[in-house]
Structure formats: C-alpha cells, structure tokens
Amino acid sequence: MASEPTTAPMGHDAALLQKQMQHSTFKRPGELAVVALLWLCGTISLITTVLIVTTLFGETIDFFREVSPAEFFLETRWQALIPGTESFGIWELVAGTANVVLWSMVFALPLGLAAAIYLSEYAHPRTRSILKPILEVLAGVPTVVYAFFALTVVTEYVLRPIFGADRVPIFNSLSASLMMAVMILPTIASVSEDAMANVPRELREGAYGLGATRLEVAIKVVLPAALSGVIAAVLLAIARVIGETMIVALAAGSTPNLTLMPLEGIQTMTGYMLQVGLGDAARGTINYTSLFAVASTLFVFTFALNVIATWIVNRFREAYE
C-alpha cells in the first residue's frame, strides 16, 4: 500500500528499471533450465487431461463398434455382466445416479443452506471460526467410511425401524443418499457462505433500516443477492455426488433399476464401473469397453456441471465489485 504513491510519479525510472530487470532475468546460468523445468510442470496437467480424454473416448469408440449408439442412448435396460443376454441401455445407470442425486439433495440442500445462512448472518465470528472447520471435517472423511455407515448403521438402525424391515432391502438408494448428503453438506454450506459473505453490507443495512428482521434480511435480501454462488455450490455438490463411488457401490446395490424411488436397490454409473473394476475384465471384451462408455458418460456429466458452475461464479461475481 505504501509503495503506491512513490511508484506513480517515476514512470521513466520505472520503465528503465523494468528494462534492467528483463536483462537480469536469466543472468545466472542454469536459471533458464529451471524455468524450463517449471514450464514442464505446467504442461503435466495438460497431459493429464489429454490422457483422460484419449483413453476414455478411445475405448468408447471400440465399444460403439459392437454396440450401436442407438441401443446405448435409447434402450433403458442395462445388463452387462451376464453373457448371452447383454443389453447396454445407459438410462438405468443414469437413473440410478439421478436417484442418489435427487435424494441426497432433498436432505443436503435445506441443511446446507440453513448452515450457510446461520454461519454468514447469525453466528458470532468466534462461533463461526469453531463451527466452520468442524463442518469441513465432514468433507474430509474418507468416503469408504461413509459407505460402511450407510450399510451398517443407516439401513439397519434408521431406515428399517422407520419403514419396516420388509420394505427396506439391505441395499437401497436412500441409505447411500443420506450419507452422501452428510458428505456434501460442507460443500454447499461453505461455497454458499462465501457467496453470502460477499454481499455488500449496504444491502443488509438498507433492509435493517427499513425495519426488516434478521430472518427477513437473510432470506429476502442476502439469499437472492448470493443466489449465483448458491447455485454454483449446488452444482459442485451434484458433481461430487455423481462422481462418488464407494458409498453407492457398498450401500445402494448392484442392480440397474429405472426408478427414482428411494427404498429400492439401484446401480449408479460409478457403481457399475467399480463392479467391473473388481471383476478384472479382460482387455478388449465388451465388459471392458462398456466400462469406458459409462466412464465417458460420467465424465461428460461432471465436466459439464463443473464448467457451468465455474461459469456462473465468474459471470456473476462482478455484480457487486
């Protein structure tokens, strides 16, 4: 801050200085090599992307040599692992994923938003500095741990006593969705809270000045003003649910099922992928290539969600700056 007034009037000297700096940039032997090495580091992320895209879509093309795109996109039955009766309609797996997204959001969205509003509008800074890190621990819990709980606690001790043991199969979408909701709570709460914290004070003070209560300010002023951030948070959370594997693989079952009902066994895209991964399918078989077809579908979904979320955040960020 202090340097600003001194640099402004000496434009000529600054230009000279810059020139000297450029000369001195690589004056030591070996510095160019180090910078080249750093550049190489930067390209590794690009190589990763290229590898992901080429491996996924390369094998997917092989898959479509045996299975017509029409079957993949228009049929609804997915039965891949029983030889002789194969059917590769992606919609059963997409429905499984949508099922988990729907029910995890039903629980995570209200709770996450409430937490964001509380942390941003109600909590004492000290309370927030304690609650927020604890809440974020939820996102750091390994998902295999959530998977264990979904199977052994949620289904046994929560869902079966509530709905009756005969109506709740041991593998069901709701147990996975509930644990998934706990997992993504911090994502929704944190990203939304950041957006709410960026809403300028003047908007709040204006509303308080007009006699609004704290709840009204939070719901009617801050939440709408931070809506783009909230939407981005939800999209990021959905992307995480879609990509999460262990919880659904262990708790939601392995029967592709075209349903959005919560108390049924289902299979998600990731669940199918893990099933094939465990089975060690031989390279070149239809099971192996179907893994890549499903993976490509999954990749396209999560990629689109992430791009849209980033776009929303960037597009609407400047509204108050």
Place this chain on the structure above:
Amino acid sequence: MALAPPQSDQISLRAQGRVARRQAFSRLSRYVLLLATVTGIGVLAVLAVDTMVRGLPVLDWQFITSYPSRNAVDAGLRSSLLGTVWVMGTTIILAIPVAIGTAVFLEEFAPKGRFTSVVRLNIANLAGVPSIIYGILGLTVFVRGVELQGVTLFPALGTTILAGSLTLALMILPMTVIASVEAIRQVPPSIRDGSLALGATRLQTVRHHTLPGALPGIMTGTILAISRAAGETAALIMIGAFAFIAFDNKSVNEDFTTVAIQIYNWTTRPQEAFRANAAAGIIVLMVMVIGLNLVAVLIRERFRRK
C-alpha cells in the same frame, strides 16, 4: 400548542401484532438454523461413537501387527498400514514438486497469454474430475502401459505401489496446485519488488522470498490433499489393488493394499466379526486423516497471526 408528555405506561418499545410475530419468527429462526448447522456434526458424532463401540474391542497391538486373514479374529492391518505409508510417501514425492513447480510457473513466470489461461482453466476442471476416472486413467496408462505402433510410450507397471502412487499423484495434483497458487498470491508484492529492486533475479526472488512466504499455505493445502489420498479407495480398486497381501512391502514395484481398501474388503464380508474389523480399521484411518487435518489447521492458524 404544547403536547402533554406521554404517560410512561402508555407507550412501549415492544412491538405488537404483525411486527411482534415477525420478530418472534426471526428470534426463533436463530435456533432452527443453528440446529440445522450442527445436524451434520451430530451425525458425525453419532457415527464416531458407533465406530468406537464396534471397533475398540478389536483394536489392539495384535490387530495392528497381523496380516489379513480368512479368520476375522486373526486378521489385522499390518500389510495395509505399510501399504498406506508406502503409497502416501511415494505420492508425496511425486506430486508435491510438480504441484509447487506448476504453481510457481503460473504465478511467477508464465507469460500472460492463451497457454497460461488454458493451463489455469484446465487445472480448475481437473479438480472436479471424479476419483474413479483417475483410477481408469491409472489402469490404462500406468498399470497396462501405453504402446503406440510398437513404440512403448509408457511401460506397463502392473498393479504396483508406483502405479497407485502415480494415479493418486495425478488425482491430488489439481488441489495442491490450486492451494499453492493461493498461497503464493498471499505473499505481498512489495516483498517481491524489494527483492527484485535489490538486484535479485526472479528465480532468486522465488527461492528466497516468495516460496518461504508461501510455505505455510502450500503445506496446509498439501496436507489436506494427502489426507484425501490416504482415504481414497475407488481409484485404487480401479487399478486392481484388491489383492490379498501377506508380506511387508519393500519396494515400489510390489503389489499392495491400503487401510481404506482393507476396510472396504471387510465391509463387503457378510460375517459380523469382519464388521468389527472394519470399524477398527476406520478408527485407525480416521486417526490418520483427522491427525493430518489437525496439523494443517494448526499450521494455518499459527502463521495467520504473524
């Protein structure tokens, strides 16, 4: 015209009617919202207690030092703990230099241009790629190798510690880069300018001023990424790390298993005794993960005050 001062018992600052109702709602909302905020934490607490009750009876020295077994009573975490340490160590060695290099390149050396913005955007997108996709990448590239028209572009490593670590390194790279970039941005430009003005080269400035200043932030981000890798299961199962390991790992070219995979394995068994083993494994894994998170938070808090 003089107004008579109002009688003190006639006016009241208490709101009435609709306003009173709105204020009551607002007061009540504080507790409802607080309840919602702590719901997730409450669930975590319940699960922690449940795990303790199930797992602690099993968790003893014999459990830590035994190989996996067909009998739940004899089974232990020895090979998976060693595997976790090996995989974590190798992942750190592979990922951290590249992550810091990428961050330094992006923040300090990259020319403002299309290439740089593509790299930035690309890293942001990679951070959102599901771990199981990284597993598939590891399976096709690291485990099975890449061969193009008879030329080996990447040797087939098999399902080894090295292949697993390379997979996890790529998986945590975007997170680590993003955290490092943020940390480097926190270093005040005046420090950089001062160093450059005294004649230091850009690389000397990075080495002696920018990186030391950014180190706490970089370490925090790195430790959080490592703790994520420690609990990763799907990507490692995808590359085929689901073997029965009853030996101590001695090099990165061996098969391996990790605590997370072992927990998955035990959870899938129908016998109740293996569930107890899984719970005990979860206690060990959570101690590792929460320990790492705690270290990260401590580093952040310690350096924030300075």
